[in-house]
Amino acid sequence: MLEKDDKKYIWHPFTQMKDYIKEKQIIIESGEGVYLRDIYHNKYIDGVSSLWTNLHGHRKKEINDAIRAQLKKISHSTLLGLGNVPSIKLAKELIKIVPNNLKKVFYSDNGSTGVEISLKIAYQYWQLKGKKGKVRFVALKNSYHGDTIGSVSVGGIELFHKIYKPLLFKTYFAPSPYCYRCEFNKTLETCKMDCVLKLERIVRKYNDKIAGVILEPLIQCAGGMIVQPPGYLKRVEEICNKYNVLLIVDEVATGFGRTGYMFACEKERVNPDIMVVAKGITGGYLPLAATIVSQEIFNAFLGEYKEKKTFFHGHTYTGNQLCCSAALANLKIFKKEKVLKKLQPKIKLLSKELEKFKELPHVGEVRQCGFIAGIELVKDKKTKEEYKYEEKIGIKVCMNVRKYGLILRPLGNVIVIMPPLSINENDLKRMLKITYDSICEVCR
Ligand code: PLP
Numbered sequence: 001m002l003e004k005d006d007k008k009y010i011w012h013p014f015t016q017m018k019d020y021i022k023e024k025q026i027i028i029e030s031g032e033g034v035y036l037r038d039i040y041h042n043k044y045i046d047g048v049s050s051l052w053t054n055l056h057g058h059r060k061k062e063i064n065d066a067i068r069a070q071l072k073k074i075s076h077s078t079l080l081g082l083g084n085v086p087s088i089k090l091a092k093e094l095i096k097i098v099p100n101n102l103k104k105v106f107y108s109d110n111g112s113t114g115v116e117i118s119l120k121i122a123y124q125y126w127q128l129k130g131k132k133g134k135v136r137f138v139a140l141k142n143s144y145h146g147d148t149i150g151s152v153s154v155g156g157i158e159l160f161h162k163i164y165k166p167l168l169f170k171t172y173f174a175p176s177p178y179c180y181r182c183e184f185n186k187t188l189e190t191c192k193m194d195c196v197l198k199l200e201r202i203v204r205k206y207n208d209k210i211a212g213v214i215l216e217p218l219i220q221c222a223g224g225m226i227v228q229p230p231g232y233l234k235r236v237e238e239i240c241n242k243y244n245v246l247l248i249v250d251e252v253a254t255g256f257g258r259t260g261y262m263f264a265c266e267k268e269r270v271n272p273d274i275m276v277v278a279k280g281i282t283g284g285y286l287p288l289a290a291t292i293v294s295q296e297i298f299n300a301f302l303g304e305y306k307e308k309k310t311f312f313h314g315h316t317y318t319g320n321q322l323c324c325s326a327a328l329a330n331l332k333i334f335k336k337e338k339v340l341k342k343l344q345p346k347i348k349l350l351s352k353e354l355e356k357f358k359e360l361p362h363v364g365e366v367r368q369c370g371f372i373a374g375i376e377l378v379k380d381k382k383t384k385e386e387y388k389y390e391e392k393i394g395i396k397v398c399m400n401v402r403k404y405g406l407i408l409r410p411l412g413n414v415i416v417i418m419p420p421l422s423i424n425e426n427d428l429k430r431m432l433k434i435t436y437d438s439i440c441e442v443c444r
Contacts, residue, residue, distance in 0.1 A: 003121075007021045034419060034423045036407060047416075049420045050284055052258070053348035055421045056421065060333070076317065086406060090331075095292075098275055101273075101294045103293070104270075106291045106293065112146025114289030116150040117156065125246070126328035128300045136170060137171050138245075139173055142155055142176035144156075145252075154214050158413070159389075176226060201242045207243040215248075216401050224413075225414055245399065246297075255277040262340065263277075273293065285326040286326045308394075361440055362381065363375055371418070374415065375435070393395065396411060397442045406434045
């Protein structure tokens with residue numbers, strides 16, 4: 001009945017519904033720790049953390065308790081002209097852990113709106129500073145920043161974004177630091193980071209038109225888990241400083257421990273002007289995002305009422321109390337359970353286990369950034385020939401792992417490994433074994 005009604009009433013995101021309706025689907029009823037359970041009581045490891053959000057497992061007591069305690073007080077009141085307790089406490093905690101120059105938190109409810117806000121703030125900042133021409137952004141090919149029109153305008157994935165081109169604002173695109181398929185035909189040995197040099201040329205040439213550079217730090221996630229070469233992010237920061245454009249880092253996917261650091265920016269000691277966080281901020285429980293900016297940016301919006309320098313933007317559920325309470329509990333768990341410290345051996349184990357995949361005839365490259373990994377499947381390992389879109393190779397592997405009690409979701413031909421940070425070593429090994437066996441079965 002539920003399966004029927006799911007197919008009858010729901011339009012699933014990023015899903016070809018013709019296939020979805022035809023095929024057998026899983027309906028999740030409950031979850032515990034790293035496991036999801038369907039309506040027939042089958043258990044699955046949540047191998048992609050319910051789309052990269054869940055950090056400490058499902059039904060984590062501390063987060064459940066925090067939400068329950070907040071329910072007894074109030075679930076929602078507006079942040080438009082009113083304060084609320086958990087949103088204040090959370091902003092204070094966030095400012096303690098983000099890069100030093102970030103001082104003010106603007107809340108919204110998902111990664112896309114968080115990015116949208118960052119673009120509008122960057123644009124308006126320059127308008128208020130009198131640099132009226134700085135209205136464009138630089139983004140990277142293969143980047144993904146969300147699905148609203150603004151965030152799609154800085155998105156660089158043809159498959160998702162091309163059709164909307166007539167609706168989008170113009171953006172300058174720099175090369176993706178995709179070393180496996182280097183645009184400049186360089187190898188790791190001959191790499192002089194031509195991709196970053198090209199980005200610098202764009203910023204130098206158009207800097208009086210550019211408000212900011214936006215990128216996902218260390219790894220382009222939805223673009224296929226494309227890991228940037230060491231030093232790349234730092235170079236981008238230097239370029240932004242040199243040419244007076246803002247640096248916006250989108251930590252929606254990388255934030256809250258995923259890369260082995262609380263935020264990816266920390267690895268190369270990068271101080272962005274604006275940082276966007278979402279997904280893991282509530283430990284994967286409730287929708288919340290934050291766009292966090294420097295004092296300098298915030299100050300530019302201050303003025304007399306009649307000057308109309310106000311940031312005229314806000315969402316109905318901005319700073320929602322239940323979401324902020326979940327986020328506060330999430331941050332407490334990081335401290336109390338020493339999550340980042342405990343994660344380090346698991347990152348090593350992941351590296352070790354991933355080595356085996358490299359020998360497989362249809363694995364072109366295995367990429368890892370902390371506790372995030374992507375396994376790129378190729379038709380021909382020697383020529384790096386890609387599987388065709390219609391071969392659905394990634395989807396086939398991810399459907400196959402379900403038989404063995406694992407949920408994965410691919411990015412095209414890339415198999416994503418992104419379990420909750422709390423996964424234990426046995427479950428991590430098990431999920432990798434299932435993935436390995438399924439790649440062998442499907443790509444035979
Ligand atoms: N930015 C990045 C880097 C993301 O990976 C995503 C989602 O995957 C988003 C933005 C959009 O976030 P949301 O799906 O919450 O709108």
